[in-house]
Amino acid sequence: MTRTWTTRAAMAVCVLTAGSLAAACGAGGRPDKDEKGGSASDVGITEDTVTVGAHHPLTGVAAPGYSEIPDGARAYFDFVNANGGVDGRKIEYLVRDDGYNPTNTSQVTNELVLKEEIFAMVGGLGTPTHSAVVDFLNKEGVPDLFVSSGSLQWGDDPGAKPFTFGWQPDYEIEGKIAGQWIAENMPDAKVGLFLQDDDLGVDSEKGVRRFLDDQIVAVEKYTSGNTDVAPQIAALQAAGADVVMGFNTPSYTALSQLVALKLNYEPKWFYSSIGSDPALVGSLLARFSEGAVKDSASLLDGVMSTEYIPGVDVPDNPWVQLWQRVWDEHGKEGELTNYRIYGMSHAYAFVQTLQAAGPDPTREGIVDALEQIGSDLEGPPLAPFRYTEDSHLGISGLQLVELKGGVGEELTPVLVTDLGDAPIEEDDSATEDAPPEDGIPDVKPVG
Template sequence: MRTPAKTSRTAAALAVAAALGLAGCTAPEGEEEAAATPGVTDDTVTIGTHQPLTGPAAAGYSAVSAATSAYFAYVNDHGGVNGRAIEYLVKDDGYEPQRTNEVVTELVEDDQVLAVVNGLGTPTHSVVLDYLAEEGVPDLFIASGSRVWNQPALYPNAFGYNAEYTTEGAALAQYAMEREPGATVCVLGQNDDYGEGLLEGVEAVMGSNEITEIQTYTTASQDLTDQIGTLKAAGCEVNILATINGYTALAVGTAAQMDWAPKWYVSSSGADYPTLVGHLGEEAAAQLLEGMVCVNFLPFGSGSEWTALFEQINDEYNEGAPFTANTVLGMSVGYLFAEALAKAGDEPTRESLIAAVESGAVLGNGIVPLAFSETNHGGYGTVGIMTVEDGVQDYSGTTYEVEVGHVSAVEAAPVPLANGGIPTG
């Protein structure tokens, strides 16, 4: 969205530039490239993001950008990428679209970032999608599973990161049908693209007539009594949730107050066990979350070299913050940007950065390689099933690839750790 302030600032900048040109002034060596490529100097690359550091999504999600910052600090201490340190500007939008618009405008027009990386949230990022496209700013690895981001013809600069909500819904439904045949399946979701996308994935696998009850909620309300009461009355045995962490805990806690213990199948956005423990308390979480099923697409568990590296970085550069799935998410997306920057060349530009991602050489560090191309700007299309057993959340060994609602069991093919987790060109 363009604003009058932006228009006036742009006009003023053009007038100043024209005046300098007529005066015959020349920029010192090195500054012309910096002016031609926002956010790039001889020594640094500056990028930015919008994140919910406060507000209803802050619990858990505020850890994402802190982890990304920690990973970049690690990279910078080891020489940066192609000799440049990464400067990462984090703006708090409180999970409010209006504030997202304000802070992203600041990042682009005042801070002159090279790219916006991992902007978090479907309702929040949606309001800046067109603006970033108009400005030609690389809009990389959006922290949301909406399919809207994967439209290269409309948004050639935008790339998703998370598995699409339809992918997660389809995978969860497939697993429910295999492990709970004949169970009464219901859906609870956020009343936006998040909930709608997950529901669409469930319907693609089960058929809409096989879903017994569908309930939605808004993040403006902190009460799920009506929704959970309706699901209980419908006899739901498996509830598939499109909820952020706080509302997953609220749903599970509300059901417990009603003396109801169905099975919970949860999207990756709302299933981080340590975060849920923070909401529910250790004793309640151990009881209420036992057997919880969810999906993930990133390294996890004590057997992963990536997890071991990220735990080390977390201890050294993140002040020993709690190590959660959101820590892994933040560091993984940091690695992915560093990988793209390394492939963008010694003199990166916005154009070369986008070309690097589309080249197919940027793989990420997930349970399967990413598959970006000129025609595919979507994130992970393959997800693994995770379960909670005896208070431990880990992969179950079941991995699904989802294509247009068709779900196939595949073998995970994790991207190996190399060069200490610091990408090279």
């Protein structure tokens, strides 16, 4: 029995090997010249479509809030498509769920790039998740626009990552601007830092220390996923910090507030923009406290934060009115939220960039276009982008606000700066940008 089996297997191997060798006869050696196939620069573009993709956490721990970003972007792309698209092309927007797990990000990005053959990645979300694919995207030459994360690594070295562009103000300049304000306005405050233990914490601490190095009395870090932050908050309280600056995600804003309530700890709070969305933090507070905290909007009263795009708290802003119109016409169920606006804002910037790349956009072309006109683009951000050949960092500034009843009241005008010791300056040049009448940008092709 065994022997006949072995014989049969051996036969099969011989036949298959011979077959595959025969099939390969055409190759043998390499042709002398390394021909380049059809230029890969127009992948994902047809006569009437442009396919772009993104990875977002639609399920899992990071899904609340963040999963609304692609909804917003899709609504805006649908709005543009309903009005004729860009240069006659409709934008097809593919979103894949990575559950905020880098292993999945790598898989879904393979799918988007190799199977769906997207032209560009637009707004891929998360620092650890996007790190898993940024080298791959640059190696494949896929434009990797407007990464939804404030890490420096998306833009501080365009030589190493020529196809990647950041989007929101990076964590370092956010730390600098907030640090300077506190140093000037609360010179006697004892400052405690509450940091997420990754680029978010590292970059923002670098910025804050530039102004508050002497005033910092405690630095506490938490690991995303570990929901017990009582030791950290208690340590801040024990160190006597009367100003606590949190650079953390929304869940940890809610958790730190709950712990502080329990400990009867009432410092002046600052939360970075990514962690301070009042609506989301409010709903998280209600959930984490199992209904004990009800009037959550007022719980965040007096909390300082930053803003870099107009949000739902200013319904009269012309941009927010445009987003409301887009959401009413093309959105899904649910209200317009700050996360949906975030998605629409980077979708708007993508449409601008695509227009700038001209009627026959290529992958290199869109990168060149963004480097050339990126800093002149007029859009919803309160401060201009920093895109040049030497920097792919995103929005250059923000303003400090104090929350009151879920609305941010301005503490400062828009302040812009850059990495390192670049000065912090007032710049309201971008705040007056108004959306075009029809809601669709009209950027002239470069070159």
